[in-house]
Amino acid sequence: MAKRYAEVNKNRCVACGECMYVCLKGAIKIIHGRYALSNSDKCIGCGLCEKSCPAGCITMMHREQVSE
């Protein structure tokens, strides 16, 4: 499993869908037109979504941080 995964700040997300477009693994979906949600199981931690997000609401988290 990848060391990192993408996490979306729902409150800042504008649901433009750019992250969903760039994600090569289909790990991100726009939920009911409200915000993006990343599936950490599918996420390979490439960071493309973080780089492309115009609202700056995606952060790459380390897996270790999940258990903390």
Place this chain on the structure above:
Amino acid sequence: MNKKVKKWYDYLWIWSIIYFVLGFFNILCAWLGMIDFVVPLIFAIVGHNKNFCNTYCGRGQLFRKIGNDYKCSRKNQAPSWIASKWFRYGFLIFFLTMFGNMIYQTYLVAAGATGLKEVVKLLWTFKVPWGWAYTTGAVADWIAQFSFGFYSLMLTSTIIGLFVMMLYKPRTWCTFCPMGTMTQSICKIKNDNDQVKL
């Protein structure tokens, strides 16, 4: 990594270019821009989603194309206030006010209170003569007035979008696009109690 297969809707950026070219030669084609206003609202109201922004928005695709493929974007992170709620809703109110003003101008022409102005107003300020794109008397004056007003709105928003595309990330316009803000708000109201499934 897998490479995505392009679908027909990945080429809708071409439509954005065609729209502005058509409007350059015949201003009445500006009415076609209503598609970009009505369809996202239908998606939001009927489908409760932002599929238009996510998949079918030709303008967003155009910014992505120019910014990424033609490397015209610095790809810097935009200041956080650009995606803040007060700025997004403030810009939406401003945009709707300007849209209302444009409708009022159309009404004045329809009522005969004022004459047709064959100009395109850029950034709500600068009047650019656009008379070549319209043959006087071809249609009712108010229809032509709406075309000039609507084309002005479309061109202005594209100029702002291109400007922020160059300074920041390609689709920075999408963070405060009035249609995006409006449709997201509709989705939030409609889907408030929906369960999330990935």
